[in-house]
Amino acid sequence: MTLVSRARPGTRPAFDDGLLPRLHGELEAFLARAPDLAPDLTDALARLLLSGGKRVRPTFAWWGWRAAGGPVDGPRADVAVRALIALELLQGCALVHDDVMDRSATRRGRPAAHVAFAARHHRGRWAGDSRHYGDSAAVLVGDLALAWADDALVTAGLDGAALARAWVPWQAMRTEMIAGQHLDLLAGARREESLEKALTVARLKTAAYTVERPLHLGAAMAGAPAHLVDALRSYGRDIGVAFQLRDDLLGVFGDPAVTGKPAGDDLRDGKRTALMALALGLARSAGRPDAARVLRDCLEGREVTDGTVLEVCALLWELGAVDAVEERIDSLTGLALQALDQVELDEPVRAALGALAATATDRRR
Incomplete structure (x- = not known):
């Protein structure tokens, strides 16, 4: 990002x-x-x-x-x-x-x-x-x-009270980070195809560790009341998952000059993302075993050529997986901003959190 x-x-x-x-x-x-x-x-x-x-x-x-x-x-x-x-x-x-x-x-x-x-x-x-x-x-x-x-x-x-408050999200974040990484490892080993499990990994490995708990940590250090912490964490969870979903799309369709990674890199690495889980579910619903087989070839670590990448990219559009992920990103971003509407914030802070939400979900990053 x-x-x-x-x-x-x-x-x-x-x-x-x-x-x-x-x-x-x-x-x-x-x-x-x-x-x-x-x-x-x-x-x-x-x-x-x-x-x-x-x-x-x-x-x-x-x-x-x-x-x-x-x-x-x-x-x-x-x-x-x-x-x-x-x-x-x-x-x-x-x-x-x-x-x-x-x-x-x-x-x-x-x-x-x-x-x-x-x-x-x-x-x-x-x-x-x-x-x-x-x-x-x-x-x-x-x-x-x-x-x-x-x-x-x-x-x-930090004074003793501020450190004690900060230690709560700090402790949780370290454990969530490791748990998310292990679930990601398990997903590959167990050949997971579940969208729910892919989103759980996104919540722990990305949302909690990247957005939700850092917000919680900063707010706790400053002595935020519980209702503000809750609103910031709600915003952070949704923006964090949206951030990961955008990353899933960029890992397949992103411009290498912007992302720093080759186009289709996630496909070559066999990453079990929410995008791929959605695509597999849509292939099953559409009665497309041919499409599901091509998608699984990537996930199983079989040879992925430039031609395979192009074929999978076309399937992700054709099956509606890209549109479904875009809709979810928009929905999560809207929910995140609604969470901030429930609390009083100084205007510069509200503007900053809005700008960070836009940057985290930007199609070009």
Whole structure:
């Protein structure tokens, strides 16, 4: 999700509070202070976290903070920004571990951590298997990021009451992230075709971890009342699932120049998305075993050629799966914005959350 504005060139997006450079500076300072007991692991993590990234999670958390009356500037705001780098460290853990599980070769235009470690092992002619060494070292990088994420939150300077409030969504988010990842893993192993299960993965792996809990975290730090937390979480759940559904479409139809991934990449990887689950259900309803067979060929990891990608893309339109997903995205976005209508928000906050919803579900991102 690229945090870009739909506004005129030269104007700032509604959700630009000057947050991103502040986050980068605090993250850089935290990594510089961290114990350097394992420099190879620390360097790999720092390269990943400081080489870019969209800062989606702390951005949503910041607007949860602002929605609950948290200030933009001053000592309290500085503490909040320091606390929110915990989300970037947690994301670092998820990315490194995901790359190992998915056998991804690159991350942000560079060799993924496990690939870089394996290459170093190979060049040095070290003992043992290079791939095993690379995977093992990358797992440790992710573990270090997870440990430091807790450290960043606890040592940010939140007072005891704010930290206790923040710990509730923080605890839940870590568990939900891992549970969602495991359900995604199980879906492939068990050849799941259920739309309900695909949406459950989307809620845990994407919606809760990317939008809902970060909003909850920021609001909790600022001392939000229960009704505001409930409204923000409702908005976050719906926008988070809509975000994943848009990602499903972009993983098949997206412009590689925008998404950074080859067209049809999700089909080649056999991802069991809600889009594919919907298409399989529609193929069964239409009495189209031929279409279902082509779709399953992708999911089963059989060879997927450029011709297969074109055939599946055509089927997704023909069966009505693309339209069904678009309708669901529109419905979820509408429900999310309705949830915000139930609470009082400062106009800049409401505008920012509306702009973030539009960006998360943008067809072009």
